[in-house]
Amino acid sequence: MSVINKIRKIITPQEPHCTAVILAAGNSQRMGSDKILMTIGGAPVIAYTLKAFQNSDRIDEIIVVTKHDSLQSLADICGKYDISKVSRIVCGGSSRAESALIGVLNANENATLIAIHDGARPFLTAALIERTVNAAEQFGAAAPAVRATDTVRIMNKKGAVVDTPDRSLVALVQTPQVFNADVIKSALTKVVEKKLPVTDDCSAVEAMGVKVTVVDGEFDNIKLTTKRDVYVAERILADRGELM
Numbered sequence: 001m002s003v004i005n006k007i008r009k010i011i012t013p014q015e016p017h018c019t020a021v022i023l024a025a026g027n028s029q030r031m032g033s034d035k036i037l038m039t040i041g042g043a044p045v046i047a048y049t050l051k052a053f054q055n056s057d058r059i060d061e062i063i064v065v066t067k068h069d070s071l072q073s074l075a076d077i078c079g080k081y082d083i084s085k086v087s088r089i090v091c092g093g094s095s096r097a098e099s100a101l102i103g104v105l106n107a108n109e110n111a112t113l114i115a116i117h118d119g120a121r122p123f124l125t126a127a128l129i130e131r132t133v134n135a136a137e138q139f140g141a142a143a144p145a146v147r148a149t150d151t152v153r154i155m156n157k158k159g160a161v162v163d164t165p166d167r168s169l170v171a172l173v174q175t176p177q178v179f180n181a182d183v184i185k186s187a188l189t190k191v192v193e194k195k196l197p198v199t200d201d202c203s204a205v206e207a208m209g210v211k212v213t214v215v216d217g218e219f220d221n222i223k224l225t226t227k228r229d230v231y232v233a234e235r236i237l238a239d240r241g242e243l244m
Helices: 003-011 045-054 068-080 096-105 126-139 181-194 201-206 227-240
Strands: 017-024 061-066 086-091 111-118 141-147 161-163 171-173 177-180 213-216
Touching (some): 017 045, 045 061, 045 068, 061 096, 096 111, 096 181, 096 201, 111 126, 111 181, 141 201, 177 181
Parallel strands (some): 017 061, 017 111
Antiparallel strands (some): 141 171, 141 177
């Protein structure tokens, strides 16, 4: 390293260390088979997900949380597709919140930001990762979302409509959701200990009074849930020319 570069390194503020926790421990009941290991476009779903974080300049480390039966398969995938940022592959818990907590507690102690992402969302882009991490760096918590394109109805348990919110104010939240490391660790610990009903990691920090900043999501950033989603996934890959 030249003297000039050494000086620049000293005087230039270092970007925060960001660990990505990839949740891949679900049971895939609606898919009928393990969607994380399912092949699309010539490669397992999780390979596309991991590649996105591997190629992001804002991600320093990757923790994968999976089922015990998938530990070796995930290790093999990381080796085959050169996912060198993965530092640990660990077993998840009995719920999404438990798996997320296990993941964040395994993050490097130098991590100041932690991004939590659904392993079954393989089509996120580098731009999406960057703007979400940047927003979390500035505000402490951030998540991507897209605007609802359909009219939304709020129903009661009997199926009757009780409200119709302004569609322009409705956002469909995606992942990765990125947080200050200490905040998300505390929030998920509280959720697990008190068995609080949360739907995502934003809900966990919001329960502590933390506001989440919303950034623009991407309509291609779909979560593979049912067999129909596989057809959409193949089309996205073909359009992008990203078949492995």
